[in-house]
Amino acid sequence: KAGVTQTPRYLIKTRGQQVTLSCSPISGHRSVSWYQQTPGQGLQFLFEYFSETQRNKGNFPGRFSGRQFSNSRSEMNVSTLELGDSALYLCASRARGTDTQYFGPGTRLTVL
């Protein structure tokens, strides 16, 4: 079974731009969560989607948004990029009724 895939793997943007990241979960997994990882901060939860609905949301500004499609693929969008948004963005999927998340390789976003 293929793992979680994320595209692109690397991205360089400038302040004020917007960016869209994509995540394809493991086949059959309907829950997709997004995390931001920065040095010293660990993984900060952004949001979780299940069956196209946002189920949980972390403590991030409204510039961070997401959506999930009927095939469970998810996108995350960050508008009006700031330097502090530079981070590794990780997506994780989980099978219904289970507690274990499986992570993709992440998208490394650099904001200049």
Added chain:
Amino acid sequence: DQQVKQNSPSLSVQEGRISILNCDYTNSMFDYFLWYKKYPAEGPTFLISISSIKDKNEDGRFTVFLNKSAKHLSLHIVPSQPGDSAVYFCAASFSHGQNFVFGPGTRLSVLP
């Protein structure tokens, strides 16, 4: 305020010895705990988990201990191998897999 803490940012251990990684949490509602390992440029990989109804779970060289009264869990790796060198994240969740909270991670270096 961090709900999941890993107070040691780094740990060095000699190959063949035991590695002990610690994690403390503040929310007594957490009912499921996980450990993930992360190599550079890769997403976190699930290692081992434990439910709050247990105090120990073992999988090969990895054992997780949970002390609910102290709100503390630890991951033991015996014997440690150079390939175990990575960042280890402790994570906690409640409501059976919802609202995952991650610690900041501990960088383990296993010296040959």
